[in-house]
Amino acid sequence: MLFREVRPQKAGFEPEPDPGSDEPDRCPMQNGRVYPSIAHFGAFGEKRFHFPLVPAGAFHSFVRLSIMTAPLPRVFVTVHIPLEHLSPLEGIAEFIMPDNGVKAAPRAQVLEAIGDCVAVLSQGELRVDAEFLDAAKSLRFVANAAMGIDNLDLAELRQRGISASNTPAAFAESTADHTLGLMLSLTRRLAEGDRFVRTGDWARRGMEPLRWEGTLLGGKTLGIIGYGRIAKMVEARARAFDMEVIHTKSTPHDHVGYRPLEVLLAESDLVVVLVPLTAATRHLINAERLAMMKPGSFFINVARGKVMDEAALVAALHSRHLAGAALDVYEEEPLVNEALFMMENVVLTPHTGGATREQRRRGRLEASGEIARFLRGKARCFPVV
Secondary structure (H helix, E strand, C coil): CCEEEECCECCCCCCCCCCCCCHHHCCCCCCCCCCHHHCCCHHHCCCCCECCCCCCCCCCCEEEEECCCCCCCEEEECCCCCHHHHHHHCCCCEEEEECCCCCCCCHHHHHHHCCCCCEEEECCCCCECHHHHHHCCCCCEEEECCCCCCCECHHHHHHHCCEEECCCCCCHHHHHHHHHHHHHHHHCCHHHHHHHHHCCHHHHHCCCHHHHCCCCCCCCEEEEECCCHHHHHHHHHHHHCCCEEEEECCCCCCCCCECCHHHHHHHCCEEEECCCCCCCCCCCECHHHHHHCCCCEEEEECCCHHHECHHHHHHHHHCCCEEEEEECCCCECCECCHHHHHCCCEEECCCCCCCCHHHHHHHHHHHHHHHHHHHCCCCCCCECC
16 A cells, blocks of 8 residues: 655745634534635635645545654545645645546455545445454544445444544435436436437438427426425426426325325325335335336436446336436446436436535545544534444
8 A cells, every 4th residue: 555645834834823723623504605604714725735746646545645754543534635625624634545536445455545544534435344343443433425334334333432423415416406307317318418429320311300309398297206405405396397296205294295206206296205214115116106107207326326226217218208317326236227327318427416616625525524523522413423
């Protein structure tokens, strides 16, 4: 394993005092755009500390970033992210990051480097299980810069007395936007049309006006399975397209838009899945429930891949019972059922629902804020263990 150690150097100025020294201990707002715990960037942001140039190392080398000369708790960050995204940890932690561009650290490299780290921050891609925890001898805290927690073995964490947090609101807006994008791409055949132009088919075949007739969202019924934060944002966006929106959830309630699941499937022109993966929701959308959907309707999954039976979905598309599907998540991602690749009426994205610069930044800042609160012995905002 190759490591590089880089320490910040002053750029001809003295940093201003932190005006809010207690800010890392304050929880961000859940439903707004102002997040007190991430407002001060210090040496990471406006202060622009410069780092000496270091020759690039091997593909899986790591950068060790230290903020103080005294020994500090070590935090493993699974992706090489901007230091400003870790600003709540300024002065209280040393970071170890992969030095491999946009790729997350491979699991084998994480297991090799995690031994003396007190905390780990991942984007939710790191499987935290018994194998990982056996290697992480010093680990006391796991931070998911993600809304989901299905990558965490909660029982194993509890048994070992290791704490964990997620970022339940950080990616909601991005995911809602992505959902609407998938709906539009699917119903207006945007991805299909893009391929038609890029491959030269349009130039060869000429104008075919009847070929590209899509479907308006306006006047259609959108059925949302789940009614949490993201679902309500999707609902607001869909209503702007003049859609009728209904929903279902695990606990019946008297909301005018509520429907039991079977009724929702039968009434909806488009069905969007927005539930977490649990024992109860695994394969919630199976062959039986797909058959309950309105003939010619569309299916969209931006939740978790294992919420649907992917093979059953392929069968429903092959039979033309469904008019199309749009997926951001898959049962065994990054592997995808290859039958989906051959279907023009299917839109596929690589689990990028939350992937906007703004909300990735927010998620990392909230996750590093949780680590900071843990290291300082303060109450956390988003504990899951």
